[in-house]
Ligand SMILES: Nc1ncnc2c1ncn2[C@@H]1O[C@H](COP(=O)(O)OP(=O)(O)O)[C@@H](O)[C@H]1O
C-alpha cells in the first residue's frame with residue numbers, strides 16, 4: 147500500500163486547564179487521510195481544533211491519544227519533517243532579520259548551503275513577489291508580506307507536503323488571490339497541500355477534499371465536488387440570449403415535469419469587482 | 433533529493449547559533465551594557481596615583497571587577513528572554529517544523545550566548561590591556577626620568593618592578609575564569625527560563641542564585657562547624673552545590689590583583705568546574721525542553 151501523505155488515526159488532544167477541573171478537549175477521535183498530490187482543506191470555526199491538529203501532525207504538540215504519520219514516518223520522529231513545509235497561523239518571524247536573511251536561516255536549518263541555497267532564495271523571493279523587499283527587515287513588512295515570506299520559507303527545502311494554517315486569513319483580496327494561485331501552482335507541480343481555514347468561499351475553489359471540524363469532532367469529510375453538489379439541479383449560463391429565447395426556454399421547462407427554481411441576471415463576484423477596480427491603482431509594497 | 437536524516441548536524445546548530453548572535457547584537461541593550469563596562473575600565477586611567485604598585489592594583493581590581501560583573505549581568509539578561517520569547521511569538525514552531533531536533537535548538541541558542549559573551553570578554557580585555565599598557569609606559573618613563581642619576585642596576589630593578597606589577601601573563605587565566613563563570617550563569621539561566629512564565633521571574637531567581645552562590649562557601653564552612661558532617665549533611669551540601677554553584681570559587685581576582693600567578697592546578701580545577709557546570713546545565717535545559725509541551 148502506498149503511504150498517504152498524512153495519516154491521522156484516533157487522534158485526541160486534551161489540554162489541562164490550570165485551576166479548572168474541566169480540561170479542554172481540542173480534538174476528539176479524529177481520523178484523516180490526505181492522499182499524495184491533493185489539496186486538502188481542514189475547515190471549521192475558530193477553536194475547532196484545526197491548528198492543534200496541524201501542530202500534532204508536525205510533532206510540535208504531543209497527542210493525548212492516537213497517532214499521526216507523514217509519508218509513513220511517525221510524526222514524533224524528526225525525519226518525518228524532512229520533506230515538509232509549514233506556514234504557521236499568523237506567522238511571526240524574527241523581526242530583526244531581512245527577508246533574505248530569514249530564508250537563508252530556514253534554508254540552513256534544512257541543510258541547504260552555498261550556491262544552491264542562494265539560487266533557491268532568489269527563486270522563492272521572485273515567486274512570492276518580495277524581490278524588492280529582500281533587504282528590508284521583517285519588522286517593516288505588512289501582514290500580507292509576512293504571509294508571503296512565510297510561504298517562501300515553507301517551500302525552501304522543496305517539500306513534498308506543505309501544511310498551511312489559515313494561509314489567507316487577514317490578507318487583502320489581491321494578496322489572498324495570489325496565495326490561492328500559488329497553492330494551485332503547488333498542486334500542479336505535484337506537491338500535497340493540507341490547509342486549514344475558516345474562510346469557506348476562498349478555499350472552495352482550490353480544495354479537492356475537505357474535512358469539517360466542529361469542537362474537535364469531524365462532522366463531514368469527502369470530495370468537495372460531491373459534498374456540495376445538488377444532485378437534482380442543473381445550471382445554465384447563457385450569453386447574449388434574446389428575451390424571445392429566454393421565454394422559449396421557460397415555456398419548454400413549463401411543458402416538462404421539471405420546475406424552474408430561479409432565473410436571474412448573472413453577476414460577477416464582489417471579489418472580482420474589487421480586484422478589477424483596484425488593479426489600476428496598485429501601490430502595493432512589493 | 434531524499435537524504436537520510438542526520439541525527440546531529442553542526443550546520444543546523446551553527447545556523448541557530450549565528451542567528452542568536454545576530455538577535456542579541458541587534459539589540460540596543462547589549463551596546464549600552466558594553467559601553468558602560470568600557471567606560472568603567474577606561475576611567476580607571478584617571479584613578480588617584482599613589483605608588484605604582486597601588487595604582488596597578490586598583491586598575492586591575494576595578495577592571496577585572498567590572499568585567500566580572502558585566503559578563504555575569506549580560507549572561508543573565510541576554511539568556512533569560514531567549515527561548516521564552518521564541519515560544520511566546522511562535523517562532524519556535526517554524527524552526528521545529530524543520531527537521532531540527534529540539535536539543536539542537538537549545539544547544540544552538542546557548543552557543544549563541546556563549547559566543548556573544550566571548551566577544552564581549554575580548555572587547556573588554558582589549559580595553560583593559562590598552563589602559564594597562566598606557567599606564568605602564570607612562571610609569572616607565574616617569575621612573576626613568578626620576579632615576580636619571582641612579583646607577584644602572586638600580587634603574588633596571590625599578591623598571592622590572594614596574595613591569596611585573598603591570599601587564600603580565602597572570603591576567604589571562606583570570607580573564608578566562610571570568611568568562612567561564614559567565615558561561616555557567618548563561619547555561620543556568622537557560623535552564624531556569626524553561627520553567628519561567630516571565631523574564632522577571634528568571635532574572636529574579638538568577639540574582640538570588642548569584643548572591644547565594646557567592647555566599648554559600650562561607651555558609652557551608654559555618655554550617656559544617658555547627659553540625660557534624662554525616663553523609664546526610666554531605667548529600668545535602670552536594671545538592672545545594674548543584675542548584676547554587678559555588679561562584680566564589682571563580683573569584684580569582686584577588687590573586688591577580690596582588691600580582692601573583694594563579695597556580696596551574698587551581699586554574700585547571702576552576703576552569704574544569706566551569707565547563708562541567710555549563711555542560712550540565714546546558715544538557716538539563718535541552719532535556720527539559722525536549723519533553724516540554726509548547
Ligand atoms: N496550548 C493550549 N493550551 C490550552 N488550550 C489550548 C491550547 N491550544 C489550543 N487550545 C484550545 O484548543 C481548542 C482548539 O484550538 P485550535 O486548534 O487553535 O483551534 P482552531 O485552529 O481551529 O481555531 C481551543 O479551544 C483552544 O482554546
Ligand SMILES: [Mg+2]
Nearest residue numbers: 196197198235
Ligand atoms: Mg487556528
